[in-house]
Structures are given as structure tokens and as C-alpha cells.
Amino acid sequence: MLRCALSLFLLPLFLFAEKKEVTIVMQFSEGFSPQALQEMQAEADRIVRKAGLRLAFRHRHEAEQESYNELIFFKMSGRCEMDAFPALLDERGPLAFTFTTDGQILPFGEVKCDRLRQSIKTAMVGADFAQGNQLLGRAMGRVLAHELYHMIARTKGHGKGGVARESLSARQLIAEQLDLSDHDCAFVRSGSGKKFL
Ligand SMILES: [Zn+2]
Secondary structure (H helix, E strand, O other), X not given: OHHHHHHHHHOOOHHHHOOEEEXXXXXXXXXXXXXXXXXXXXXXXXXXXXXXXXXXXXXXHHHOOOOOOOEXXXXXXXXXXXXXXXXXXXXXXXXXXXXXXXOEEEEEEEEEHHHHHHHHHOOOOHHHHHHHHHHHHHHHHHHHHHHHHHHHHOOOOOOOOHHHOOOOOHHHHHOOOOOOOHHHHHHHHHHOOOOOO
């Protein structure tokens, strides 16, 4: 803990001034709602900006033409679109995860849209259903930001509250506001000077 605090203190000040751009390459397997996608991008970017990051999003076919400084790949599995079916009993299993190899955290993650959609339906009431894709997009943005926390801070650990907490409830996924705590932001900043590849 002391070492962590000390290394944060010694970080050059310029790291705090400029935002580091990270490109997120997304691959959808079963389609998506453009509204959900837009909301996901805005929410994830809003959350990590506080930690000194700026996100640029590209679809996989767009990304093949260009080269990037820092690249993170997300598989968006399932159908990333709200539907009108009633909520099923909430299944267990992760809403999103980050790949690791030999204990190392990789810049590859997956967001499970079918699981997310099922989960947030259990917390949606009345008027929420009229903005289902917006809420699904918000939830997608929050779990994506959660995985970015693991990747950028290079940790399998979790924060005590906010987006980086160990598990996010359906209510927290669609609540009006959910951020990274100040402590977790500092952790992300300390890792953002390192490159993956
Ligand atoms: Zn986690």
C-alpha cells in the first residue's frame, strides 16, 4: 500500500495534464442497436475521462485500415439490443471479462450482451422500458469501463465502490450515475503510462 502511494506521488505531473487516447476495437457477433452503441461509447468515455483516458471506438472492419498507438479489442457477444420479452430468472455468470495468459492481463475483453440484457430487465420498471436500448447501452458502457480498469491498471483486484467494484448489480448498471472512485482513478492513471504491446 505504501509503495503504491509512493509511486503515485512520484509520477510526473504531465501524466495528469494530458488525456491518453485508447482505441477500442469492437467486434459484434449478433448485431446491435445503434442507440445502445452510442450510449455505451458515451458512458464508457465519460467514466474513464476522470482517470485521464480518452476513448476512440472503431468497428473491426474500420480498424483494419489504420494503425494505432494503443489498442484494446472487445468482442461484443450476443445481441446488443433490447427486446420486449419478459425478464427470465437471472442466470449466473460474468457480464463481461478480460482475457489473461500466464497471469498477465491482456488487452482483450468480452462484453456479454445477452447476459447484460437479462440482468438489467430484472431492475427495469415502468418508464424504463421506453428507453430500453439507452439503458442497455449504459450498462454495456459500465462493464466495458470495468474491464478497462483491469486492463489499464494491470490488476485482477477490485475497488471498494463505483464501477470497479467486484460485482455490479442490475440496479447499479442502469442507475442515473456510476463512476470510478478517486482511488481507482489514481490506480488507472498509474498504469496508463505503460504500453501493452
Ligand atoms: Zn472485475
